[in-house]
Amino acid sequence: MHLNFKGKDLMKLMDLSKAEINTILDVSAELKRKLYRREPHDYLKNRAIAVLFEKQSTRTRTSFETAIIHLGAGGIYMTPDKMQLSRGELVKDTARVLDRFVDGLVMRTFGQERLEEFAYYMQNPVINALTDLTHPMQIFADFLTIREKLGRLEGLKIVYAGDIWNVAHSMMAGCAIMGMDLYIPYPEGYEPNPDILKFARETAAKSGSKLVLTHDMEEAATDADIIYANTWHSMGGPEKSKEQRIIDFMPFQINQKVMQMAKPEALFMHPLPGYRGEDMTDEVIEGPQSIVFDQAENRLHTAKAVLSLFIG
Numbered sequence: 415m416h417l418n419f420k421g422k423d424l425m426k427l428m429d430l431s432k433a434e435i436n437t438i439l440d441v442s443a444e445l446k447r448k449l450y451r452r453e454p455h456d457y458l459k460n461r462a463i464a465v466l467f468e469k470q471s472t473r474t475r476t477s478f479e480t481a482i483i484h485l486g487a488g489g490i491y492m493t494p495d496k497m498q499l500s501r502g503e504l505v506k507d508t509a510r511v512l513d514r515f516v517d518g519l520v521m522r523t524f525g526q527e528r529l530e531e532f533a534y535y536m537q538n539p540v541i542n543a544l545t546d547l548t549h550p551m552q553i554f555a556d557f558l559t560i561r562e563k564l565g566r567l568e569g570l571k572i573v574y575a576g577d578i579w580n581v582a583h584s585m586m587a588g589c590a591i592m593g594m595d596l597y598i599p600y601p602e603g604y605e606p607n608p609d610i611l612k613f614a615r616e617t618a619a620k621s622g623s624k625l626v627l628t629h630d631m632e633e634a635a636t637d638a639d640i641i642y643a644n645t646w647h648s649m650g651g652p653e654k655s656k657e658q659r660i661i662d663f664m665p666f667q668i669n670q671k672v673m674q675m676a677k678p679e680a681l682f683m684h685p686l687p688g689y690r691g692e693d694m695t696d697e698v699i700e701g702p703q704s705i706v707f708d709q710a711e712n713r714l715h716t717a718k719a720v721l722s723l724f725i726g
Contacts, residue, residue: 446715646693667695
C-alpha cells in the first residue's frame with residue numbers, strides 16, 4: 415500500500431521516514447518494470463511541470479525531462495537568465511505566478527533557502543533537484559541500485575569518499591534513516607554541515623546503524639559492501655581552490671588498492687560526473703565491480719516515482 419505524498423514538497427531526505435523512502439523505491443522499481451515491458455504509465459497526462467535549473471546538469475535534467483515525457487505530462491525548462499528573475503523580480507512573485515500555471519516545480523539551485531522560499535509561496539509541489547545542502551534524488555537512485563544488486567539496504571556498510579557537500583549530506587541522512595552503516599574518510603578541514611551531522615548521528619542511534627567520520631582510509635574501506643566515490647570539487651563547493659582540494663583529497667582516492675580492502679564482492683558507485691585520476695581511477699570505474707551506469711540509469715526511474723507520487 416502506497417503512502418500518500420500528493421501535494422507535498424520534497425525538500426530534503428531528513429523530512430522523510432523509512433517507510434516513505436521504501437515507498438519511493440518500490441514505486442521506482444514498479445515503473446522500471448513497466449518501462450522494460452513497454453507498459454503505458456502516463457499517470458500525469460495533461461499536467462504541466464516547470465523545470466527551473468540555476469545550475470548545470472546532465473543526469474538530473476535529462477532524467478526529469480524524460481520522466482515527464484514518459485508520464486504523459488508537459489515539461490517547461492526554465493533558466494533564470496530567460497526569466498524576469500534575472501531583472502530582479504522577487505522569488506515570491508515568480509513562485510506565485512508559476513503556481514497559477516503549472517502543477518509542480520522541479521528546481522535545482524544554490525542555497526536551500528531559495529528552494530524553500532519557492533515552496534513557501536507555492537501551493538503545488540516543489541521538488542528538490544539539488545541544492546548546495548542536499549541532493550535527495552541522487553540518494554533514491556543510489557538506494558534503488560543497491561537494493562537491486564544486494565537485495566537489501568539495512569545492515570550494509572557503505573564508504574563515501576568525496577567532497578563533503580550535498581550528496582554526502584543526503585547520504586548521511588539516508589543511511590541513518592534506512593539503518594545502513596556509513597563510513598566517511600576525509601581530510602581535516604572539510605567537515606559536514608553540523609545540523610545534518612547531528613540529525614544523522616541521532617537517527618543512526620535509533621536505527622542501530624553507525625556513522626563514522628575518519629581520516630583513515632583503511633579503517634573506512636575494510637569489509638565494506640559499497641565503495642562510493644564522488645568528485646572533490648562540487649558545484650558551488652566550500653571555499654578552497656580546486657588545486658588545493660586535489661592535494662587534500664588525494665589520499666582518499668578510490669583505486670584498486672582501496673577496492674581490495676573491501677569485501678571481495680564489494681560494488682563501486684559514483685554519482686558522476688567523475689574525474690578519472692582524481693576521485694577514482696579508470697581501472698575502478700571500468701572494472702567488473704562498477705555499477706556506475708546502472709546507478710545513473712536509475713535516476714530516470716526514481717524521477718518518475720517522485721513525480722507520480724508527489725504530483726500525480
